[in-house]
Amino acid sequence: MNGARSATAVAHPNIALAKYWGKRAGEGNVPAVPSLSVTLAGMSTTTSVTFDETLVDDELVLGGAMAVGRPKARASELLDRVRAAAGIATRARVVSTNDFPTASGLASSASGFAALALASVRAAGLDWRADEVADLARRSSASAARSVFGGFVELDGGDGATGAARPVAAAHALDMRVLVCVTTEEAKATSSTDGMRATQATSPYWAAWLADAPQSHAAIRAALLAGDFARVGELAERSALAMHACAMAAGIVYFSPATIAALAEVRATRALGLPAYATIDAGPHLKCLVKAGDAAVVRGRLASVPGVLRILEATPGEGARVVTAEAP
Numbered sequence: 420m421n422g423a424r425s426a427t428a429v430a431h432p433n434i435a436l437a438k439y440w441g442k443r444a445g446e447g448n449v450p451a452v453p454s455l456s457v458t459l460a461g462m463s464t465t466t467s468v469t470f471d472e473t474l475v476d477d478e479l480v481l482g483g484a485m486a487v488g489r490p491k492a493r494a495s496e497l498l499d500r501v502r503a504a505a506g507i508a509t510r511a512r513v514v515s516t517n518d519f520p521t522a523s524g525l526a527s528s529a530s531g532f533a534a535l536a537l538a539s540v541r542a543a544g545l546d547w548r549a550d551e552v553a554d555l556a557r558r559s560s561a562s563a564a565r566s567v568f569g570g571f572v573e574l575d576g577g578d579g580a581t582g583a584a585r586p587v588a589a590a591h592a593l594d595m596r597v598l599v600c601v602t603t604e605e606a607k608a609t610s611s612t613d614g615m616r617a618t619q620a621t622s623p624y625w626a627a628w629l630a631d632a633p634q635s636h637a638a639i640r641a642a643l644l645a646g647d648f649a650r651v652g653e654l655a656e657r658s659a660l661a662m663h664a665c666a667m668a669a670g671i672v673y674f675s676p677a678t679i680a681a682l683a684e685v686r687a688t689r690a691l692g693l694p695a696y697a698t699i700d701a702g703p704h705l706k707c708l709v710k711a712g713d714a715a716v717v718r719g720r721l722a723s724v725p726g727v728l729r730i731l732e733a734t735p736g737e738g739a740r741v742v743t744a745e746a747p
Contacts, residue, residue, distance in 0.1 A: 430463065434456060462517075607701070
């Protein structure tokens with residue numbers, strides 16, 4: 420094996436301002452619609468990959484516990500692609516930790532697979548570009564492709580799309596803070612993958628979502644590039660509610676009472692003249708978009724909402740990066 424045998428990478432979750440929900444038919448794990456996200460500093464996944472010739476099987480340790488079943492299988496599927504590209508058969512030990520709740524709607528799979536993709540590529544001695552790492556990550560978790568890059572990132576989707584992720588604007592392009600209202604420390608009952616499948620199969624609003632989402636993406640992209648925070652916020656809130664409306668019609672409900680209460684507080688805050696906007700991914704945690712100067716006041720209001728356990732404050736941040744690498 421040439422190059423590094425062990426590598427550690429750090430990646431951050433992202434939240435989609437223009438949501439994607441559903442997968443295009445066919446291979447490659449390509450989203451059904453395009454999306455646009457912001458990568459968040461303030462929450463991170465740290466993943467170490469070591470290719471070890473003494474191992475007879477891959478090992479995956481998540482948050483200090485040995486993982487089995489589907490989580491391990493997904494990691495091995497990504498590692499198999501890396502092994503094929505590097506021309507090696509060596510099994511790997513993967514150790515990954517998050518400093519935020521896992522599998523509960525805070526994009527832990529995005530940061531997790533972005534960190535795993537980058538660490539495994541570097542540990543295998545492959546000198547891949549960021550877009551190649553993003554393509555590898557997307558095949559395991561579509562949103563992970565966005566976390567490979569920093570700032571504001573779009574992910575291609577829909578008929579004829581390749582699922583390519585690409586930066587749209589730097590982290591400083593918009594004066595924005597993200598207040599993450601954590602409403603539970605538990606994993607969600609329905610995974611994003613299962614929720615998407617059910618929505619595509621049974622929601623009466625699926626066709627409407629497919630028609631509207633690309634237009635929302637284009638409008639949010641234009642507002643971002645114009646530096647229009649209020650317009651970005653308005654459209655992001657609309658995109659989130661449209662996604663959840665489509666999913667709810669299929670019986671997929673991620674909201675909790677705390678989610679709805681926090682959403683009501685965001686709207687009440689906005690009615691007072693403070694520009695605050697909500698977005699919600701596939702989980703019960705509400706994320707509030709505010710300007711830096713308003714963050715303290717809005718955070719205080721959201722902290723008083725029943726069911727909000729704590730608030731994480733994040734800013735647009737950098738993409739995945741290698742922090743250590745060791746040669747064989």
